[in-house]
Amino acid sequence: MRKKEFKKFYSELNKMENEKASQEVEEFLETMKQALSVYPKIVFRNFGTFEIKETKTRRVLDPRGSGEFIQAKPRKFVKFKMSKNLEDKLNNK
Template sequence: MTTKKDLIIFYSELNKIKDFDESERRIERFINTLSEALKLNDKIAFMNFGTFEVKETKERDIVDPKDSTNIIHAEPRKYVKFKGSKFLELR
């Protein structure tokens, strides 16, 4: 699993940026921009990269794993799903 710090280091090395804080600001700015855009639109597509889409879980009752007799009501929640383009090449 890659952490945000690993992503910032990779971005710095890939773009030959010596200032770690500058790389961190750029990554943070991109994440914030993507987050704000997803608040306005439920779907954002990057050509030849993939699609970010806001999905919502259904309201449901689930069994408490600690005590199987206890039923917990789960409210619907939103999450972001990413689907990579068929042109996205992973190595």
């Protein structure tokens, strides 16, 4: 599901106009971005945990095909771990 489809689903689920639903979804996503930039871990009970992880510096083969190894810089990414309740709900369908 893409963001556009999610906005439409959200508007139908909450019986609201597409424009208002789109605005609410965008506000939520922006809030999540700002929260993750301040807090490394966000927990939603009965849903899951969003956590910032960071890779270490490592040697990788040069993708340009020169056959040399280069240093890959560390990078940050968001990891999501679903709660046991959500996992049970999804698996029981």
